[in-house]
Amino acid sequence: MNIVFILSALIASTVAEPVDSTLASSQILNLLNTESRPQSMMIPFEEIRIHRIRKEPLRFAGIMRINPALGISVAYSEPEETTFILTSGGLRIRQEGKPDQTAPEEAGKLVQVFLDLLTLNASILSEQFTLEETMEPSGWTLTLVPSDPALLRHFESIRIQGEHDWLKFITIEHGKGRRKQMVFRSMPLEWDATPEEIESFF
Secondary structure: OOOOOOOOOOOOOOOOEEEOOOHHHOHHHHHHOOOOOOOOEEEEEEEEEEOOOOOOOEEEEEEEEEEOOOEEEEEEEEOOOEEEEEEOOEEEEEOOOOOOEEOOHHHHHHHHHHHHHHOOOHHHHOOOEEEEEEEEOOEEEEEEEEOOHHHHOOOOEEEEEEEOOEEEEEEEEEEOOEEEEEEOOOOOEEOOOOHHHHHHHO
């Protein structure tokens, strides 16, 4: 997924450059959302959860699978095998040997936000967030702040960070000392899903 992109023109200055706060024209989302980006993909990740009452952060690991027609499947392998399946129908939680659990109906809007975020649906996100984006030599940062009061109950902001066309971090600030960060240490891989994999992960 190597993309020829005129990033040098954006980061020529050694000083961080604030960019226009209109999501529909986001340079960062345009950088990530290109024709060469795999439509169906899998991305290994690590997740770090921080809470003010815990001395040490909780650490998780797994693989995220994205299929535009099906949704997003987040399969944790550590500390235990659990799969979160996000689709337009809501959120299901799957553990081996147990029936799927369905999240409450009110979680549906939150699930849709993360579907739009992870599939880089800029036109939809622009209706729900304001943003501040910065380009600098070490990489870029895109901060999304909910404009919908209903979303503000769940998190204060989402910060996306990366380098060139590589999304490296997604940090969710829940407020009151709570934070969740997903770390992507490699580029997305194209996922040519078999029927067995679709059944297993969706």
